[in-house]
Amino acid sequence: MYKYLIVSFGYNDFLSGSMVIFQRCVQYFSELVESGVG
Secondary structure, X not given: OHHHHXXXXXXXXXXXXXXXXXXXXXXXXXXXXXXXXX
């Protein structure tokens, strides 16, 4: 799966996509913590 993504989008685009996914995961985790605490 990851190899397919790298081949399809290229290395630079893969890094950019990883950053976007990472930011969304952090945002989701933050919302999850807030909802859990609140």
